Amino acid sequence: MSLETLASSPAISVAAAFPKRQIHHLREVSDNTAALRCTSCLLRDFCLPSGLSAQDTELLSTLIAARRTVRRGHALYHGGDPFENIYTVRAGSFKTQLFNPEGREQITGFQISGELLGLDGITGGQHDCDAVALEDSQVCVIPFKHLEQLSFDMPTIQHMVHRLLGAEISRERKLLMVLGNMCAEERVASFILDFSARLTARGYSSSEFNLRVTREEIGNYLGMKMETVSRIFSRFQDAGYIAMRQRLIRIVDLDGLRAVLEPARLSA
Amino acid sequence: MSLETLASSPAISVAAAFPKRQIHHLREVSDNTAALRCTSCLLRDFCLPSGLSAQDTELLSTLIAARRTVRRGHALYHGGDPFENIYTVRAGSFKTQLFNPEGREQITGFQISGELLGLDGITGGQHDCDAVALEDSQVCVIPFKHLEQLSFDMPTIQHMVHRLLGAEISRERKLLMVLGNMCAEERVASFILDFSARLTARGYSSSEFNLRVTREEIGNYLGMKMETVSRIFSRFQDAGYIAMRQRLIRIVDLDGLRAVLEPARLSA
């Protein structure tokens, strides 16, 4: 199936013609310039331009060097790759994973449409994690050099960059809170609620969605084992909080899920 | 009496007035404007100026609005406070702690001399965690607005800001890895090693140092209970990896500690 159900412009059908194998490291095929404009993108309100004036959005558009398609399971970039671009997810979804010196893996996040990729690596000049597509996906490519240059003249752009970096810090902090303080049930509940909230913020249904990740990946992300994740999903289903078939999940009792996170559920 | 006596008293002969060893419990220093210069600060190579040219360092110095003393147990800022400044730790140490909606606490980091505080809050315009002094401490105050303004003209300064934000992201990622993947022994080992490495990087002894935090705080930071932390310290001591008296810790067998983090310690 085409990735492009979301894409607006007819010119986009170019993307469908992408060669099947090794999109991986392909030199960019540019779509026609008009199609790269944020103003005509359906995601404009949920993506970088959100909050920017029409004028600034236009300017931001000029930065988008290309779009790039990444096949399921392939990496948009690897840890160690030189840092050149940041990316916004235009269609599909990704995971970012980190490997420590001893070879352990930690998934640090899942990114959906309108969210940002590649900010790691601003520091060291190279990415420090892998970004892997969870399904056939497409990103907008923004050369960071250009963005920096633009931000010299444009305070609003500079603010945006700071905001983005700060947002990344906050996001990881929330995850720290989850990993440091919560038991397995609470972790899974907060994972579902977080996912749902982000989908809502991007105009998707908040009550029914496709997780697109294996139980193993969820487990890795949440610091627990696949089997435990599975058991808790089953438990939530039995409790009537959710309904699920494979990776499709429907939230049935939102308050029930939220209650899992309530503090002391103990008697007075 | 105000804590600010330090920041505004008559000139003393600057850095020379710093007794080498007790930087930790300093109270005696007073600074006039001249003294606010990074170039004359003993920490210059371990702090923000690290990596900057003499010229840029000079420029950076002009940003330092004041120094501020914070008493042990007091907060430099609270979550919710408007974001105005970032801070570098000039003497002493801090912890940053986060509270989630349900009232749970998570310590997200410990900061020592030369390290940075306050970057949270760039996004939302207000700090999202508390920064609390672990001992009587002193910070340099850098108004973020000024820093942003300066960075319009100075690419190197802008780079520095990005580098700092990126470093914060990396730091939190390392912690994610610890919380998501490691068992209690490994967490404590990596905590000790991390502390030691940071002290080394700042010119302190790497083998003997004062943790300055309670077992409870270490536990909170590492996602485990005080009792477990204590047990593991004892175990490490019995194993001859460390020697400790209260919060003073000495690394006896560095390789032993490192080996705790080795991957599969299983037979071939």
Next chain:
DNA sequence: CGCACGATTGACGGAGCTCAAGCCGCGTGG
């Protein structure tokens, strides 16, 4: 169709939590 991978479920064991008692080091006041 059959294979392979992912998901589910069960049985069991152990790492870490809970509860509790006792200890140490330090400050305070008699």
Next chain:
DNA sequence: CCACGCGGCTTGAGCTCCGTCAATCGTGCG
């Protein structure tokens, strides 16, 4: 000067949650 109390640390005993191992099932793909 010591007695006392308090906060933080240590250590033990028991329990629980979650990890481990393993068998089975379901589903999508070649």
